[in-house]
Amino acid sequence: FAPTAAPRTTTQLHARQPIIAGNWKLNPSSIQEADGLAKGVASLLGDETCASSSAADCTEVVVFPPFPFISSVVDDLAGVGVGVGAQSIFHTAESGAYTGAVSASMVTSLGCQYVLCGHSERRTVFKDDDEAINKKVLKVIEDGMRPVLCIGETEEEYDAGLCADVCKLQLAKDLAGVSAAAMKDVVIAYEPVWAIGTGKVCPCDVAQTVHKTIRDYLAELYDRSTADAVRIQYGGSVTPESVDELMAQPDIDGCLVGGASLVAEKFARICNFVRK
Numbered sequence: 001f002a003p004t005a006a007p008r009t010t011t012q013l014h015a016r017q018p019i020i021a022g023n024w025k026l027n028p029s030s031i032q033e034a035d036g037l038a039k040g041v042a043s044l045l046g047d048e049t050c051a052s053s054s055a056a057d058c059t060e061v062v063v064f065p066p067f068p069f070i071s072s073v074v075d076d077l078a079g080v081g082v083g084v085g086a087q088s089i090f091h092t093a094e095s096g097a098y099t100g101a102v103s104a105s106m107v108t109s110l111g112c113q114y115v116l117c118g119h120s121e122r123r124t125v126f127k128d129d130d131e132a133i134n135k136k137v138l139k140v141i142e143d144g145m146r147p148v149l150c151i152g153e154t155e156e157e158y159d160a161g162l163c164a165d166v167c168k169l170q171l172a173k174d175l176a177g178v179s180a181a182a183m184k185d186v187v188i189a190y191e192p193v194w195a196i197g198t199g200k201v202c203p204c205d206v207a208q209t210v211h212k213t214i215r216d217y218l219a220e221l222y223d224r225s226t227a228d229a230v231r232i233q234y235g236g237s238v239t240p241e242s243v244d245e246l247m248a249q250p251d252i253d254g255c256l257v258g259g260a261s262l263v264a265e266k267f268a269r270i271c272n273f274v275r276k
């Protein structure tokens, strides 16, 4: 799938490849529907030119189906250049008496390249705390996959002016023990909780400011060069209508899309965002 306008300049010091991801969450309700969605995405984005490229003018696309659909979706997307990831993993053990758990090695063996860690719905509904999220991040890296570490503040924290503090604290705790070298495989997703599934997109200038704050803090945790190479996605009610302006911001390198990723045409339009 070709970019629809002139690519972001590649002469900048750290040309980060855009990454658009679709988090299907607890959707759809059957394997038939999941295959239909994956095949729809495949037919709309079907072009192998981006499959093996990490060039900044080529957008990486990943989808995160529910566990039972992963294998089939991997098959549906074979040869299309769209990656597949898992929405979580169990971080405590690889095997044993853990009813309902799914290990990193299981999803790796299915062909997953990415795992979501720390999504706000995991933090609130499933009580994943920063210690568990940190273990997941480390486990994903250890198993040769890439974590998409989700961070972000609640509406109350945003209103109290605590956005930067919350994001920094989550980064410090969730990235503990992750080396600078490993950060090349880590994607950060800034997802203000108040914008998730609400239709309220964070204003682009606010999102850019937070992304820059996150990048500057990564430079404190690591170094400037490492921070400048990390890809930071925005997530929260992203739509075909909002994606172009978001992606025009200098520190926004991609989007983590929920609801709009469940409609192949909308997701394809977001992946084919117009570069400004």
Ligand SMILES: O=C[C@H](O)COP(=O)(O)O
Pocket: 023, 119, 191, 195, 196, 197, 198, 199, 235, 236, 237, 238, 256, 257, 258, 259, 260
């Ligand atoms: O993982 C995706 C985010 O939670 C955003 O979801 P949303 O696009 O439905 O607001």
